[in-house]
Amino acid sequence: MKARRARAAALGAAWLLGATGALAQVPGLTLESLPRPSAPPPEAGPVVPSQVLRWREEALRYEYGSDGMPRDPVKAAQLYCRAARYGDAESQYNLAWMLTNARGIERDDAQAAHLFAAAAEQGMAQAQNMLASMGTPLGAPPPCLRPPESDPLPLAAAAPPPRPLGKPAAGPLAPGMAGAGPITQRWNALPTPPNAPPQITRFVSLVAPEYQLAPQLVLAVMATESNFDPLAVSPKNAQGLMQLIPDTAARFQVRKLSDPTQNIRGGMAYLRWLLAYFEGDVALALAAYNAGEKAVDRYRGVPPYAETRMYVRRILAALGGQRWHPFDPKVTAPSEMLSLLRGSQAAR
Structure with a gap:
């Protein structure tokens, strides 16, 4: 360079x-x-x-x-x-x-x-x-x-609209994700990361429904953030399995970042909040997890940072391209940026 x-x-x-x-x-x-x-032709990848x-x-x-x-x-x-x-x-x-x-x-x-x-x-x-x-x-x-027109990462025109969570129902669906129909079924069908330690997979599978999250999403984020290393620390002082920075940890009542249980729960709480804030748009929620929701709001989509764009693409690929996740609108009000983003998409 x-x-x-x-x-x-x-x-x-x-x-x-x-x-x-x-x-x-x-x-x-x-x-x-x-x-x-x-624009580069679609077949170029x-x-x-x-x-x-x-x-x-x-x-x-x-x-x-x-x-x-x-x-x-x-x-x-x-x-x-x-x-x-x-x-x-x-x-x-x-x-x-x-x-x-x-x-x-x-x-x-x-x-x-x-x-x-x-x-x-x-x-x-x-x-x-x-x-x-x-x-x-x-x-x-x-x-x-603004997001590249030839790259559909931050756009959702072709995706089904996200649905708020409904009442829990019996059956194979995760309790916290019931009521979302085919979207939930697609999440449940996803495999877990092959390198995920069994004890972490079990914990996430049990606890993720409490936060109305698909375990596969939590594990994919964890794999990218820390590669399942509870002692991981980034140059920006993000710590633990979910790589929480101290400010985010305090925001979601994580008192001991080095405690794997608290760390995972804090990361789940943040993911749940982001999905509600961006109304189920997984790409925007992931971008915010990496760069902060203020950056996503300011740039009206995935921010123009090389690291963030690759981060979002890597996790979406691991999730089989899943773009929507059920969300709970009671968690927080949606981002005002969403109406601007949808208006610009409709005008194209």
Whole structure:
């Protein structure tokens, strides 16, 4: 990564010192009016990090006119925008730099601040410095930070509407999930992670219904968060089997993070709350578990962080693509963002 940043810096220096003229601004070119490149064909499969890297490197060549490429601010901004949607912090930073310096695209400090913020939230020091000088972003995030249209992760138009939980009923359905019909049956049919310790599987199977959760969802989150290691601690001080940070632990009355029973119950309580908050949308609940519900609200979907996008995709794959989970509307009021998200989907 350092080598790529050094190359980008060298290209920038070459442009400043050796260019024959400034990068011409395209009149009226904004992020909202930016022509979008064609989406990858569905048969190409999910977008992988190497593809995102290629988009960024191609954008660099168009921005600076290197490696035989002509300077083309429109194509550069298009490709940065696409990579930014998939969580590439350097593309977010580079596009913000084009906006703050009117490099072929109209200056827009408000949208640049959002892009710098997304890169800063992923740990990019240069973006953190820029954001400190620009202040807190205002207004809605730009289109280049919204969920990719070619990636259905945060969208739910094709999924059945989620249902609140009904009264418990006898039979094979988990007691806390009765009343959700075919959705519940699909959850019950899912296998448990092959590396899940039997004692943890038994505990989750017994306790998850108390929290109105499918045990398979809890185990899939636990497998991704800690790989079933009760002593796991992340660089951000997330701890235990469910990788709770101290603030979340306190919020859900977990007094001893190192206690596996308390840790699992705290994670379940948070998952139940998130499913109610996002009305059963599993992708949004998972994204919030990883990045926080405020980030999901702010970006109106899965946040543009590479780690979060891969986290959600990995767990959804383990769950066989299950997108909806029954929820209890009495747990909390739904996110106000949901009406905005559904309105934007209906307008497409």
